[in-house]
Amino acid sequence: AYSKKKWTLQYGAISIRVTFMSLNPKFPCLRTDVMMVTPWLAPIVWDGSFNIDILNAQFHQRGVRIGLTVFAIKKYTVFLKIFIETAEKYFMVGHKVCYYVFTDRPQDIPSFSLGEGRTLNVIEVTSYKRWQDVTMRRMQIISENCLKRFIYEVDYLVCSDVDMMFAGHHGVEMLSDVFAAIHPGFFQASRKQFTHERRPESQGYIPEDEGDYYYTGCYFGGKVEEVYKVANFCHHAMMADKAKNMEALWHDESYLNRYFLYYKPTKLLSPEYVWNNYYGSPVYVKIKRFLHVDKDFEKIRSN
Ligand code: 5GW
Ligand code: MN
Secondary structure, three states, X not given: XXXXXXXXXXXXXXXXXXXXXXXXOOOOOOOOOOOOEOOOOOEEEXXXXXXXXXXXXXXXXXXXXXXXXXXXXXXXXXXXXXXXXXXXXXXXXXXXXXXXXXEOOHHHOOOOXXXXXXXXXXXXXXXXXXXXXXXXXXXXXXXXXXXXXXXXXOOEEEEEOOOEXXXXXXXXXXXXXXXXXXXXXXOOOOHHHOOOEOOOOOOOEOOOOOOOOOEEEEEEEEEHHHHHHHHHHHHHHHHXXXXXXXXXXXXXXXXXXXXXXXXXXXXXXXXXXXXXXXXXXXXXXXXXXXXXXXXXXXXXXXX
8 A cells, every 4th residue: 555656547548656645644745844735625735745646637537727917007018028937937837828918018918838738818907006005996896897708718817026037846736726825924923923904994804803814915726716706805894994094904815814703714725835035944844836026116116
């Protein structure tokens, strides 16, 4: 039962050879240095916790299509080149991928040479004056486009910040009905330290004694229907707060955390999937798969 023998798995027309490891107690499917499953039994994806050959075969069998949404408004168009070029190397390689780039400056979007089965759509949107509105309105635009086109074009959506670069494998192991990523700054933090919105009047409110994890607003996703629910909730929560002249502490991220408190994600991505070098190199992060790009705040955030 503990052999390293190769086994053949047959998925329809696809046959793959895998090393059979799941019965081997030495296989690091069980890491003891990090939590690998949430208290509601959602997996937390860490390096060493999955066999990508098996997962790829399953997703290829279903012919899964994956949409990646990204917003490049105003000067943030400069981030797009590295984002897309590194995504071509690491994001869902071998699967059908549709990039959706939302921008107010379509003429500034360079053309990219994309791998087979990959397409890029540029969608023009209007910008907002306040940066808080630029980041928060992403939820409205995502929810509208779920109904308008995503539902017809892809099975899963991944929604990302643009000031990022892929630096390691991001594959189908991430995908689930609805997934969120643990914010790299709060993996080891206690609940008390989570920077949730704490004013009960806000739609982003999370009581002091609640909150499971602190999720990042940079990266989340799931099936189109589920992403629609997430984005639609966040947008309406924001609008309700706006009507009261309020805004949650960390904008869209706060509303996202509120949603995930009561509608729990079915899978969590470890901070490997949204690392920021600001947090150094802790031993539990074996691979930094996605990195924040350093921003020149003065330059990039001025109109
Ligand atoms: C501009 C000034 C301040 C904050 C955000 C912006 C901004 C954000 C913008 O001018 N254009 C734009 O497209 N964004 C989108 O919102 C980008 O997709 C960006 O990745 C996302 C979140 O804003 P970030 O990345 O500046 O936020 P942090 O929390 O990652 O620093
Ligand atoms: Mn960002």
